[in-house]
Amino acid sequence: MNNDLYNHDLEPDVDMPAEFIERQNRHSAKVSESADSFIPRRQFLKMSGIAGGGLVLAFSLSRSPRAKAAHHGESDSTEFSPNAFIQIKPDGTIVIAAKNPEVGQGIKTFLPMIIAEELEVPWESVTVEQSAIDAKRFGPQSAGGSQSTPRNWDPLRQAGAVARAMLIAAAAKTWGVSESKCNADQGFIINESNGKKLSYAELATTAASLPIPDGKTVPLKKRSEYKILGKFIPGVDNQALVTGQPLFGIDQQLPGLLHAVYVKCPSFGGTVNSANLDAIKARPGIVDAFVLEGNGVDNELSAGVAILAKSTYEAFQAEKALQVDWNHDPASKESWTDFQKQAREITSKPGKATEEQGDFSAAQSEAKTVVESFYTYPFLSHSNLEPQNCTAWFRDGKMELWAPSQTPQSIAGMLSKLLDIDQSNIEVNQLRIGGGFGRRLLNDFACEAAAIAHKVDAPVKLMWNRESDLAHDFYRVGGFHNLTGALDSKGRLTGLQDRTIVYTPAGGDGKRPVRGGNVRASNIQCPEIPNVRIEANSLPLQIPAGWWRAPSSCSLAWVFQSFVHELAVAAKRDHLEFLLEQFGEPRWLKKGKANVFNTERAINVTKLAAEKGDWGKPMKKRQGRGLSFYFSHLGYFAEIAEITVDSSNNVKVDRVVVAADVGMLLNKSGGENQVEGSVIDGISTLADQEITFENGAVKESNFDTYPLLRMSAQPNIEIHWLTSDYSPTGLGEPAFPPLAAAVTNAIHQATGKRIRAMPISKEGFKIV
Amino acid sequence: MPTISINVNGELREISDIDPNTPLLWALRDHLQMVGTKFGCGKGLCGACTVHLNGAAVRSCSIPISEVDGQSVTTIEGLAAKAHKLHPLQDAWMEHDVPQCGYCQAGQIMSAASLLSRNANPSDTDIDDAMAGNLCRCGTYKRIRKAIHSAATKGGAA
Incomplete structure (x- = not known):
C-alpha cells in the first residue's frame, strides 16, 4: 500500500543532527x-x-x-x-x-x-x-x-x-x-x-x-x-597509535602550557554566587582561579569556576578543594523518578493525535486480539573514553584551538559571538578523537577552553575528569511508549497506537523536540499497518539532551521491533513471516530518496539474516534466538542474536548474525569494525547502562556506576554484506539500532519473559 | 618536594618540583611529556593508563609517583625493544587493524604484553581474564583477542 506516513524527508531530529544539517545547508543551495x-x-x-x-x-x-x-x-x-x-x-x-x-x-x-x-x-x-x-x-x-x-x-x-x-x-x-x-x-x-x-x-x-x-x-x-x-x-x-605517539586532543603539548579545570553546577543551569577563590589560588601549583558567568546556552558556555594550574593533578586536586555557593534558582530540579511517574500518567490517558492514518479506534474495536504494553528506556551518556578536553591559546588578538570536535567548523562562529573575536582571527586545528558517538557534535568544551584562555597569557589545556564528563554530557533522552496493537482473526496486524512523550527544550516554544528526541510514525517501519495513531505528548526538559549514536533510532528500534515480536507471539505466528508481512511488497516508498524506507532492501537483509542465522532451527532449553531489523542513517540492517540464559538469569549472548545493505562496503576492515563495535555497544547499553538524576543532577559518576561491557561478554559476530547498486552509505550508526531487540526477543524465547524496561538489569537479567 | 628518580623505558629520568602524590600517569604525561599513556577514569576502572611497573601491568592513574621512586616503568613508547622492530603485539594490532578511535589501545597492548610475558600461549579465557580491566568504548574486543592469539603464535612473549 502507499503510506503517506513514510512519504516525507525524515525530520532532522529523527535521523540526523539538525544543527549538522543546518551547517550542511549553509554550503548548499539545497541538499x-x-x-x-x-x-x-x-x-x-x-x-x-x-x-x-x-x-x-x-x-x-x-x-x-x-x-x-x-x-x-x-x-x-x-x-x-x-x-x-x-x-x-x-x-x-x-x-x-x-x-x-x-x-x-x-x-x-x-x-x-x-x-x-x-x-x-x-x-x-x-x-x-x-x-x-x-x-x-x-x-x-x-x-x-x-x-x-x-x-x-x-x-x-x-x-x-x-x-x-x-x-x-x-x-x-x-x-x-x-x-x-x-x-x-x-x-x-x-x-x-x-x-x-x-x-x-x-x-x-x-x-x-x-x-x-x-x-x-x-x-x-x-x-x-x-x-x-x-x-x-x-x-x-x-x-602511531600502537607506539603511543601524540595524536589526540588530550595529547596536545605547547610551551608554557597551563592545565585547567572548569567546574560547573552539578544541577544543570545553576550559576555561581561565590567561591573560595583565594584559598584555591593559595594552593601549590595553582596559577589562577576565576568565575565565568557564561551565556546560559548549554552547548556553549555554562557558568562555572575556572582553575588554572601548572599540572593536571594540581588542577584536579584544587577542584576537590573548591567550595562554591551555587545559585540553584535557575537550575534544573528535575528527577528521573518524577519523569517516570509523569510519563506513566500522561501516556495512560487518551491524547491528541500528532500523526494518524486510517482509524485506529475502529481497528481496535474490530480486533480479535488487542495487545497493550508499556515500554521504557533510560537516559544514556556517551562516555567517550577520552574525556572532553580542548587546548586554546589567545595571543595577539588571535585565538587558536586544538579541538577534538566532530563539528570543528562550527567553533569559530560560536567563539566569535561569545568572545567578540573576528572569525578570521580564530583558527581551529582538528585532532584525532578518542570516541565521538555524537557527544562531540556539540562544542561546549571548546567554548570553555577558549573563554578561559581568553583571560590568561598562556596556552591552556582544559581537561575534564571522568566525573565531570558523566555529569555534564548531552544525554540520549529516556522515553516512554504506551503501545496498543490490534490483530484480526487471521493474526494480521491491523492497527498500532503509540502514546508517547516527546521532550522539548525547557523555555522554548514546545514544538521542536530536543536533540535526538523525536518520535514519528515512520519510526515504526511497518508500512503495511493500515491504521496508525501517534499521540506524542510534549513535555519540557532542562537536562541537556544530545545526539547519541543513531539518534532516535537507537531507542525506537528496540521499542517497535520488540512490540512487533510481541504481536507476532500474540498472533501465534512466526516472527520472521510476521515481520516480512509488515514490509509488504518490495518497493521504495519514495523512489530516489535515500532516507525514505525501501521495503525491498528491508526484505532482502531480513531474509539474509534469517538464512545465515539459522532461523527456525530448534534451540535447546533456556536458549533463544531473536530477530530484529532497522533502517537508519541510510543503512538497512537485520540482526539475529542467539543467547543462553542460566537459572540465575545470567544471559550469555553467544552469537550475533548481522545482515547489512549499505550499497557497497568501502573498507572491509573499517566497515566491519564499525559493525562489530555497534554490536558490542548495543549489548553494553542494554546490559546495565542508565543515567538517572535527582534535583537536576546526574547520580552516576564513573565506570563503576555506568559500566561498559568487558571483553569476556563479547559474542561471536558474523557479518553478511548484501551488495547492491545503491550508493555507499555510512556505518558509524545503522548497525546499532536493531541489536537490542534481537537480544530481548531472544530472552523472551528462552525464558518467556518480555523485557519492557531498559536496561535489562532492571528486569533481573545480567549479561555475562 | 623531593626529586623522584625513575627508570622509564630504560632511561633514568629525574623529576623535581612534583607533588609526591601525583599519580604516575600525570607524571608521565605532564612532567615527562610522554602522552602515549592515556587518562580514562582516574580510578583504575578502565585500564587506559596501563603501564608496566617492574614488568607487571599496573594502572598508572592510581599509583603515586613517590611509590615508584627508584623503580622501572615501561610505557607504550618503550614497549618495542628497538625503534625499528616493534613488539609482536604492536605488529599484530596493525595487521588485524584493531583500533577504532584507538584511545584505549595503548593500555590494551600493555595489558596484553604483560599476559604474554607470563603465558606464551593463552586461551580465550586467559585473555578475557587478563584483559578484564581494560575497557574499549568502541568495542574492539573481538580483534584484540584475535591479535593477542596471533602475536602469541609468532612468539609474542618476546
Whole structure:
C-alpha cells in the first residue's frame, strides 16, 4: 500500500543532527540526495610554485560554486596552501588529504581510499595527511549522522578521476598520441599501442600545465574495476597509535602550557554566587582561579569556576578543594523518578493525535486480539573514553584551538559571538578523537577552553575528569511508549497506537523536540499497518539532551521491533513471516530518496539474516534466538542474536548474525569494525547502562556506576554484506539500532519473559 | 618536594618540583611529556593508563609517583625493544587493524604484553581474564583477542 506516513524527508531530529544539517545547508543551495553537484568544473585548481614541483590539485568542496568560481580564477592560487587534496610529487609520493575528523569511524583512511581508487594508484604509495579546518578548501568537515560517506562519495571519486584524466592527457601530449590510447594503471600511464609507460611522477609537471576537465564528465571506474575499495585496509594512524605517539586532543603539548579545570553546577543551569577563590589560588601549583558567568546556552558556555594550574593533578586536586555557593534558582530540579511517574500518567490517558492514518479506534474495536504494553528506556551518556578536553591559546588578538570536535567548523562562529573575536582571527586545528558517538557534535568544551584562555597569557589545556564528563554530557533522552496493537482473526496486524512523550527544550516554544528526541510514525517501519495513531505528548526538559549514536533510532528500534515480536507471539505466528508481512511488497516508498524506507532492501537483509542465522532451527532449553531489523542513517540492517540464559538469569549472548545493505562496503576492515563495535555497544547499553538524576543532577559518576561491557561478554559476530547498486552509505550508526531487540526477543524465547524496561538489569537479567 | 628518580623505558629520568602524590600517569604525561599513556577514569576502572611497573601491568592513574621512586616503568613508547622492530603485539594490532578511535589501545597492548610475558600461549579465557580491566568504548574486543592469539603464535612473549 502507499503510506503517506513514510512519504516525507525524515525530520532532522529523527535521523540526523539538525544543527549538522543546518551547517550542511549553509554550503548548499539545497541538499541533494547524491551531492553529486558539489564539485563544479572550475573548482579544481592547480597549484604552481610548490616546493618540489609536481602536480598539486586543490579543489573546493564548497557548495556555492558560482561565488567560488568568480572569486578564484584558475591562475589565482594565492589562497591555496600546499595542503591540497592530491599532491603528486616528482619522487612518486602521492599525498592525499583527509578532510574530516577521525572519531574511530575510520574516515581518515576511507575518504583518501576513494580518491586513491579513482586516481588509480597503489594504496601503498599514498601518504595521508590530516587537512586543516577550512570550509573554503575542504567543504563541510564533520563527523556525524553517518553522512561522510554519502556526501563525499561522488565528489571524492571525481577528484581522483580528474587527476587521472590530467595524467592521461599529459602522457598523450608527451607521446603525441590520442588519449584513448593511454590507460592508467597503478601509478603509470601505459601507451596501449607500444606498451611504453610513464610514471605519474614523470608526468606530474606536464599534467600541471594542462587544463582541468569537468569533474562531472570525467569517466569513473566501474565497481568491478576497484583495486582498493572493498578491501581490508588498516587505519592510516595505526603505527602511531600502537607506539603511543601524540595524536589526540588530550595529547596536545605547547610551551608554557597551563592545565585547567572548569567546574560547573552539578544541577544543570545553576550559576555561581561565590567561591573560595583565594584559598584555591593559595594552593601549590595553582596559577589562577576565576568565575565565568557564561551565556546560559548549554552547548556553549555554562557558568562555572575556572582553575588554572601548572599540572593536571594540581588542577584536579584544587577542584576537590573548591567550595562554591551555587545559585540553584535557575537550575534544573528535575528527577528521573518524577519523569517516570509523569510519563506513566500522561501516556495512560487518551491524547491528541500528532500523526494518524486510517482509524485506529475502529481497528481496535474490530480486533480479535488487542495487545497493550508499556515500554521504557533510560537516559544514556556517551562516555567517550577520552574525556572532553580542548587546548586554546589567545595571543595577539588571535585565538587558536586544538579541538577534538566532530563539528570543528562550527567553533569559530560560536567563539566569535561569545568572545567578540573576528572569525578570521580564530583558527581551529582538528585532532584525532578518542570516541565521538555524537557527544562531540556539540562544542561546549571548546567554548570553555577558549573563554578561559581568553583571560590568561598562556596556552591552556582544559581537561575534564571522568566525573565531570558523566555529569555534564548531552544525554540520549529516556522515553516512554504506551503501545496498543490490534490483530484480526487471521493474526494480521491491523492497527498500532503509540502514546508517547516527546521532550522539548525547557523555555522554548514546545514544538521542536530536543536533540535526538523525536518520535514519528515512520519510526515504526511497518508500512503495511493500515491504521496508525501517534499521540506524542510534549513535555519540557532542562537536562541537556544530545545526539547519541543513531539518534532516535537507537531507542525506537528496540521499542517497535520488540512490540512487533510481541504481536507476532500474540498472533501465534512466526516472527520472521510476521515481520516480512509488515514490509509488504518490495518497493521504495519514495523512489530516489535515500532516507525514505525501501521495503525491498528491508526484505532482502531480513531474509539474509534469517538464512545465515539459522532461523527456525530448534534451540535447546533456556536458549533463544531473536530477530530484529532497522533502517537508519541510510543503512538497512537485520540482526539475529542467539543467547543462553542460566537459572540465575545470567544471559550469555553467544552469537550475533548481522545482515547489512549499505550499497557497497568501502573498507572491509573499517566497515566491519564499525559493525562489530555497534554490536558490542548495543549489548553494553542494554546490559546495565542508565543515567538517572535527582534535583537536576546526574547520580552516576564513573565506570563503576555506568559500566561498559568487558571483553569476556563479547559474542561471536558474523557479518553478511548484501551488495547492491545503491550508493555507499555510512556505518558509524545503522548497525546499532536493531541489536537490542534481537537480544530481548531472544530472552523472551528462552525464558518467556518480555523485557519492557531498559536496561535489562532492571528486569533481573545480567549479561555475562 | 623531593626529586623522584625513575627508570622509564630504560632511561633514568629525574623529576623535581612534583607533588609526591601525583599519580604516575600525570607524571608521565605532564612532567615527562610522554602522552602515549592515556587518562580514562582516574580510578583504575578502565585500564587506559596501563603501564608496566617492574614488568607487571599496573594502572598508572592510581599509583603515586613517590611509590615508584627508584623503580622501572615501561610505557607504550618503550614497549618495542628497538625503534625499528616493534613488539609482536604492536605488529599484530596493525595487521588485524584493531583500533577504532584507538584511545584505549595503548593500555590494551600493555595489558596484553604483560599476559604474554607470563603465558606464551593463552586461551580465550586467559585473555578475557587478563584483559578484564581494560575497557574499549568502541568495542574492539573481538580483534584484540584475535591479535593477542596471533602475536602469541609468532612468539609474542618476546
